[in-house]
Amino acid sequence: MHHLITFLSHSSDETEALTFSLALLVCWNIERMAGLAVNYTKLKHAFLNAQFILTGLIPQFVTGYFFVKAIRWTTMHNFGILHHLPYVQHPVILFLMSFVFLDLGEYIYHVIMHKVDRLWMFHAVHHCDHIVDVSTTLREHPCENLIRNLFTIIWIFFSGALFWTVFLRQLIQIFSNLLAHMNYRLPEKLDSIIGLVFITPNLHQVHHHYQRPNTDSNYGDVLSIWDRLFGTFNRVPYKDIVFGVDTYMDQQANSKYLSLLKLPFGKIHKRKLPVQLTENEIN
Ligand SMILES: [Zn+2]
Ligand SMILES: [Zn+2]
Incomplete structure (x- = not known):
């Protein structure tokens, strides 16, 4: 355990990038072998989404510096909630507590991105993919990348999480996010067990x-417990799921990189009300 902590405390961005690439490759091949890549040009779709890696590098680079600074400062000054909780001296308990706390941060961040109209438009770039597979994980507007990282820095700052716990969590998060976007479904029985705690x-x-209220459910990042706790947990049969966003259904525009980059800066498209709750029913 001590060696692991030492290793993780000295690991760098390159280790994270390597883990991401390897995990992506593994998930990509599982999808391919499962023969699930049907009805679309998988490569073309992946190429479009992969372009977001390039634009994502800039915010990643800028915020990476502050990310490390924030953790160093909180560690040096024993600042943050985690430093004041009982029993966190043991590394396993410290990691679990940090993990749960950081995961709650991801949940809150995700809800905010859905509820604030302008922020939603940045997040909609991820959502307007008409096919969901591992490459969708990459599809994030660079400004969302920046907003996400800034939010994470603030959350980490108040949590007081140590570098190695944040780093280990990031690695687990990478795998979890790629798995969650896989063009694959777990058998329903197995899903009902894993889904008790994790996002599948x-x-x-x-x-x-494509429609609310389903879009506004299952916000969880790695853990599904927050959705259960805050009443946003939802199950829908696969046959009823249509990917996309009701206000951005133009598949042509959603397949053009530049249009996607410009999308959040346009006129705000009010999202349609949840299907069960039409305007007539409210009035
Ligand atoms: Zn979302
Ligand atoms: Zn997603």
């Missing part, structure tokens, strides 16, 4: 449904 592909596919 079956659950995240509901989040990618």
Whole structure:
């Protein structure tokens, strides 16, 4: 354990990038071998989404510096909630507590991105993919990348999480996010067990449904417990799921990199009300 902590405390961005590439490769091949890549040009779709890696590098680079600074400062000054909780001296308990706390941060961040109209438009770039597979994980507007990283820095700052716990969590998060976006479904029985605690592909596919209230459910990042706790947990049969966003259904525009980069800066398209709750029913 001590060696692991030492290793993780000295690991760098390159280790994270390497893990991401390897995980992506593994998930990509599982999808390919499962023969699930049907009805679309998988390569073309992946190429479009992969372009977001390039634009994502800039915010990644800028915020990376502050990310490390924030963790160093909180560690040096024993600042943050985690430093004041009982029993966190043991590394395993410290890691679990940090993990849960950081995962809650991801949940809150995700809800905010859905509820604030302008922020939603940045997040909609991820959602307007009409096919959800591992490459969708890459599809994030660079400004969302920046907003996400800034939010994470603030959250980490107040949590007081140590570098090695944040780093280990990031690695788990990479795998979890790629798995959640896989063009694959777990058998329903197995999903009902894993989904008690974790976000599965079956659950995240509901989040990618084109209409509310399904889009506004299953916000969880790695853990599904927050959705259960805050009443946003939802299950929908696969046959009823259609990927995309009701206000951005133009597949042509959603397949053009430049249009996607410009999308959040346009006129705000008010999202349609949840299907069960039409305007007539409210008035
Ligand atoms: Zn979302
Ligand atoms: Zn997603």
